[in-house]
Amino acid sequence: MGVKVCKFGGTSMASGNVILSAAKIVKADTERRYVVVSAPGKRFSGDIKVTDLLYKCADEIEAGNLAAFQETFGKIRVRFTNIEAEIGKDLRISEGLDEAEKEIVNGAGRDYCASRGEFLAAKIMAAVLDVPFVDATEFVRFNKDGILDQEKTFELGEKVLSKYPRAVIPGFYGLGADGKVKTFSRGGGDISGSIVARSVMASLYENWTDVSGFYACDPRIIQSPKWIPELTYQELRELSYMGANVLHSESIFPVRSAGIPIRICNTFRPEDKGTYIVKTESRGVRSYVVTGVAGKKDFTSITIEKSFMNEEVGYVRRVLDVIGRRGISFEHLPSSVDTMSLIIENQFLKNGVLDEVIAEIAEVATPDRLIVHDDIALVATVGHGMARNVGISARLFKALSNAGINVNMIDQGSNELSIIVGIRNDDYEACLRATYNEFFN
Numbered sequence: 266m267g268v269k270v271c272k273f274g275g276t277s278m279a280s281g282n283v284i285l286s287a288a289k290i291v292k293a294d295t296e297r298r299y300v301v302v303s304a305p306g307k308r309f310s311g312d313i314k315v316t317d318l319l320y321k322c323a324d325e326i327e328a329g330n331l332a333a334f335q336e337t338f339g340k341i342r343v344r345f346t347n348i349e350a351e352i353g354k355d356l357r358i359s360e361g362l363d364e365a366e367k368e369i370v371n372g373a374g375r376d377y378c379a380s381r382g383e384f385l386a387a388k389i390m391a392a393v394l395d396v397p398f399v400d401a402t403e404f405v406r407f408n409k410d411g412i413l414d415q416e417k418t419f420e421l422g423e424k425v426l427s428k429y430p431r432a433v434i435p436g437f438y439g440l441g442a443d444g445k446v447k448t449f450s451r452g453g454g455d456i457s458g459s460i461v462a463r464s465v466m467a468s469l470y471e472n473w474t475d476v477s478g479f480y481a482c483d484p485r486i487i488q489s490p491k492w493i494p495e496l497t498y499q500e501l502r503e504l505s506y507m508g509a510n511v512l513h514s515e516s517i518f519p520v521r522s523a524g525i526p527i528r529i530c531n532t533f534r535p536e537d538k539g540t541y542i543v544k545t546e547s548r549g550v551r552s553y554v555v556t557g558v559a560g561k562k563d564f565t566s567i568t569i570e571k572s573f574m575n576e577e578v579g580y581v582r583r584v585l586d587v588i589g590r591r592g593i594s595f596e597h598l599p600s601s602v603d604t605m606s607l608i609i610e611n612q613f614l615k616n617g618v619l620d621e622v623i624a625e626i627a628e629v630a631t632p633d634r635l636i637v638h639d640d641i642a643l644v645a646t647v648g649h650g651m652a653r654n655v656g657i658s659a660r661l662f663k664a665l666s667n668a669g670i671n672v673n674m675i676d677q678g679s680n681e682l683s684i685i686v687g688i689r690n691d692d693y694e695a696c697l698r699a700t701y702n703e704f705f706n
């Protein structure tokens with residue numbers, strides 16, 4: 266018999282009634298033995314996620330504004346008390362809330378504060394399912410640089426979870442090297458689910474959310490885009506890195522080496538098949554060459570022109586050192602004989618950093634010309650099928666030219682898994698539409 270790990274996201278934990286639906290899903294399959302939960306998220310558009318309220322609490326405590334903190338914490342109290350009332354069982358939630366409030370006021374720290382949404386949500390789910398609660402701090406470990414210590418985490422995870430045939434575990438956090446609670450980046454509950462799946466060597470990691478899987482393009486831009494039945498880990502990585510945000514882009518790492526498949530499923534439509542994320546393409550599932558199209562706005566391109574750049578040993582290294590020293594990473598590095606471009610997210614170049622970087626590049630690399638555009642969007646066309654089919658890039662660029670879109674940059678990795686184009690922010694929506702229509706309509 267296989268073991269399934271179910272992770273329920275914020276919308277699946279948003280109210281008592283939805284939590285009861287999630288519990289019904291778990292009970293419907295005896296293989297669903299480990300459950301990882303997020304903090305209660307939005308019940309309707311305009312609602313506030315519990316995690317956002319908790320970050321507000323942390324800000325207020327840091328600012329020494331106790332009255333504001335108490336008011337915000339009061340809202341969290343109401344959310345959880347309503348959940349308890351809807352479930353109709355005494356879950357002793359007020360004790361948990363009192364304890365959290367006391368610790369936060371006593372200086373437990375920002376990450377501890379942010380983690381309490383998942384902690385309390387997991388306590389609730391454990392009581393509803395009548396399954397033991399296992400705290401993530403017992404096995405999720407970060408190293409001193411704040412990065413997940415995978416080896417230690419899997420080793421401890423296996424040891425701790427093997428004692429429990431079934432368990433409910435809070436997502437989003439673990440223990441830092443200083444022995445204090447430490448959170449992942451936002452949406453990190455997906456990583457926790459993946460860690461649990463890897464620790465118990467699950468046969469499937471089910472990620473329950475509010476959509477029925479991945480779609481071939483952003484539904485905010487393309488009306489009713491095609492549903493994707495299957496993605497490989499690599500395709501998922503490319504698409505989620507480029508903005509398809511159904512799943513946290515780092516959540517595949519723990520399961521990938523073990524080849525554990527992920528299924529994205531919809532708590533509100535549990536009968537839907539969802540999208541499977543697998544190691545290699547399955548036969549007979551795919552009728553498509555391109556799997557999906559995704560993109561992101563707001564990048565800066567810094568293009569450096571220098572005659573005989575190719576003959577100067579160490580040229581690229583000198584340029585990369587300028588950003589490396591500032592801890593800035595670049596997304597792409599397209600180059601030609603006498604030019605190279607750095608594509609960097611705008612957020613890293615704010616508050617005068619761009620000017621500093623440009624001045625230093627001018628000094629260390631003495632370029633003939635430096636051209637900067639700070640309104641670049643990137644659009645990735647992704648799919649294993651591209652490597653096997655002739656003429657895909659010709660179709661893509663013809664579609665873009667027919668739509669009157671000027672392409673500033675092209676980047677295709679040698680694995681032929683994706684073609685990335687750089688365009689102006691203003692052309693972003695049109696570029697997604699033209700690409701989607703070419704391959705999916």
Ligand code: ASP
Pocket residue numbers: 274275303304314316317382436437450451452453454455
């Ligand atoms: N609750 C956290 C967030 O809102 C983590 C998660 O939901 O995965 O980012």
